[in-house]
Amino acid sequence: MSEKRGTSFEFINSKRGQVTIFIILGVIIVGAAALVYFLYPQIKSAFLGISDPQSFIQSCVQDKIKTIISNLSMQGGSIAPQNYYSYYNEITNKLYTVDYLCYNNQDYLPCVMQQPLLQQHVESEIQTNLQSTADSCFADLQKNYQNRGYTVNFVKGSTVVDILPGRVIVTFNNQLTLTKDTTQRYEQLNAVVSNNLYDFLSITSSILNWEATYGDAPAQTYMLYYHNLIVEKKEVGSRNDPAAGNRNSDGTKIYILTNINTGEMFQFATRGYVIPPGF
């Protein structure tokens, strides 16, 4: 036994043994860091406590907001479009159901505006699809404070989404009162996500106005006016559309707006003033 202990001790003291220990410690540290990274903010709240409710809500919902915005941006502003065109985007290599924002099933006629209040529609979509995550985050928030001995009073209010230049702000009008030694009262908490959705929606409305009025919009003009913007206009249902198969073109157009700096995209479909082949 003593020999064996001596062997273990010698191993630890040896250069090789120390290297092994450092490797093991390194693996543990990296693993722990990865755990914190992937489970944040749950880890943070569990082990470190919550710095403040505002920061907790911001970190809890922001990824979900980004995901919702990313998804609806590729689908014409809707999470689950009803009247859509299935379009394969060659940049993202994905198939999307792209909502028709201006549509007429008849030929030779102008398209009919489907979402004249596009920004409000998108705000509503974000609000609806964020709600369950937000509710879960607020439940976690309450539980965390209760575990730390706080008396928590929570009154659920409305959730308001504002798409503004350069950012999206989600305001939770929930009343939160935390009481321990003192009382902290919050009338509302916010989550702010930076993005260019506002610009995309403004440009989209302008393009739709052209489409409904003249049947087409000048992509080049938009690009030369907005120096960080790429506007692509794809006629789909043709051999240029990999998802179309052998379908004939039905006159649908997909507009794809891309921010050069951030790579953000917004795409939507239109169909109007379609001229069928021949007479």
Next chain:
Amino acid sequence: MKTKNNLIFGILLFGISFIVLQSSIALAATTPAVSTYCAQHTTYGAWCQDVPLSQVDTNYAYSQTSCQATTYCQTGTCVNVQTGTCLPSSQATCNSAQGGTWYSTAPSSTPVCQIGCCLIGDQASFTTKAACNSYPTLYGVNTTFNANVNNEADCISSAQPQAKGACVYDTGNGRTCTFTTRQSCKSISSSTFHQDFLCTNPTLGTNCAMTKQTTCLKTADQVYFIDSCGNQANVYDANRVSDTNYWSYVAGTNGVTLDIGDSANIESTTNGYCNYLSGSTCMQYNSAIDGGNIPAYGNNICRNVNCVSTSDQFVSLFNTQYGRTPKNGESWCGLETADSSGNPLIQLEPNGHIPITFNNGNTSVSVASGITLSTMGSNGISTYDKTGNNPGDTEVLFICANGRVTTEVQAQYRNYICIQNQTTLSSGIQFNNAQFVYNRWTFCFAQNSSKDCLNTDQRDCQWVTGASVLKDSAGQPMVWDQSQDLLVPTSGPGDTRMEASCVPKYPSGFDTTPSNTCGAASRVCYVNYTQSPTDAATRFWRVEGGTIFGESSTITCLGDYNDPNKPEIVTNWQTSLSNLCKAQGDCGISVNYIGTNGANRVSDVFQVIVANQTGEEIHG
């Protein structure tokens, strides 16, 4: 020697009978009228569509009429109070609870959508009153709308840019500064405004310090220094990163000048004076795009907005054609076609879409000066000419903008065509401008004079001689009276005036559904076949007035079958009819966009039917 006595009264029926014609007959016979309803909402989620009853969402309004005739789908204007947009829309989608206000008038007739000049602080925007009203909420600034300004230039010049400077004020943590206008500064309590001063001016004693950081502004193309408080300073100039005077005053005042460098300072590491019109704009440095041109300070650079990446196949293609790379704002036409092996390739069209041509025809017709005349010649049967007028031909519009080449395909069925022209820049470069324009081909066939046909303000047609698509009341093809430039009824035998037609410059393409329009070029020509004593031995028959099929010669058509005594002289009959056929669209004998032969052969298009004198078919 021809003898009518030897005529066996064989009446040969030369008909252009297209397969598609058969289909059209079937189509006309079988397609019933389908009644549609105007559905305020459809089962598939669309608003205000004319659809069959099965697609009507009956929870909403619907009626058996066109949507244009209903009130619930009447198109008016939806004003978005939140964003200020005015869009043509029906009332159903303009929800007032969401901030929409609907007017029954068109946007151009809706007062709140009238365009005027919106003054926003020291800026101006030529926009609608509704948009102007929305800016205070969006940007936190007061606006003034002037409806009497009716052009953008006057609007912009009516703005009175207020002088900017350093707005200095105290906070609980010390003396700080914001670079803003005098008016904005007034809204900050206990502030003092120093016009043309930068916040880093040492005499101000603020906590804003010089930095080595830069930024891009939304309102300018240049790269700007920013101070430690985040305020805009002067344009980035690496040589003056530590120049106190450059960091003290706005450029153009107190002896501070800008080094504008070369025309655009593209990818300059030291100069941030970008110029969009010359090919650069401020962008965050990106090694993948800007290469090794790392800015000496900061992380922004004058990005090259010309399309210079030769790894881009479209840039490379342009380079091959024009010997240079595309400039920002340049656009050009291309055609999807194939190489000799049938592999897809894109061929550029330096002159835009090329009109369909008819070569080798009879050009002896004298025409009035200034009239462009084409003739239908012996090339009536299509060849793979790569002119963009073959079945399946699709054009592409290329646009170089903001450093990238994008493509637009809007030319399915040639209802739109790509046009391109060149402008010579001061640098001597031939700058290309291209766009898709509507192909106005549909009314060509109805024109009965070359003057109307060739009126390019109205239509995209060409005047061709050889065969007429228009017929007189007796069903006989019209002839061209050049003296009055009109197609007129033929006067019968001996009328040597040529037939003529107004046909599209760019014939429409068809989809894969059989077309019923090719038949407009169908023609029956009755001829006499004669047999000379010499030929009798070989049982060889000749068309009266021509060779076996009348090709390359003048033949005599006998006019209507029921009146074979009204012959007319038709020159190059088969060729002319082939071309007239081709001018109808994707008709006749064709080679498609990748060089593959179509299904039709000569025997499909030209059918010879032998009949006896009474019209009874005896041999087909």
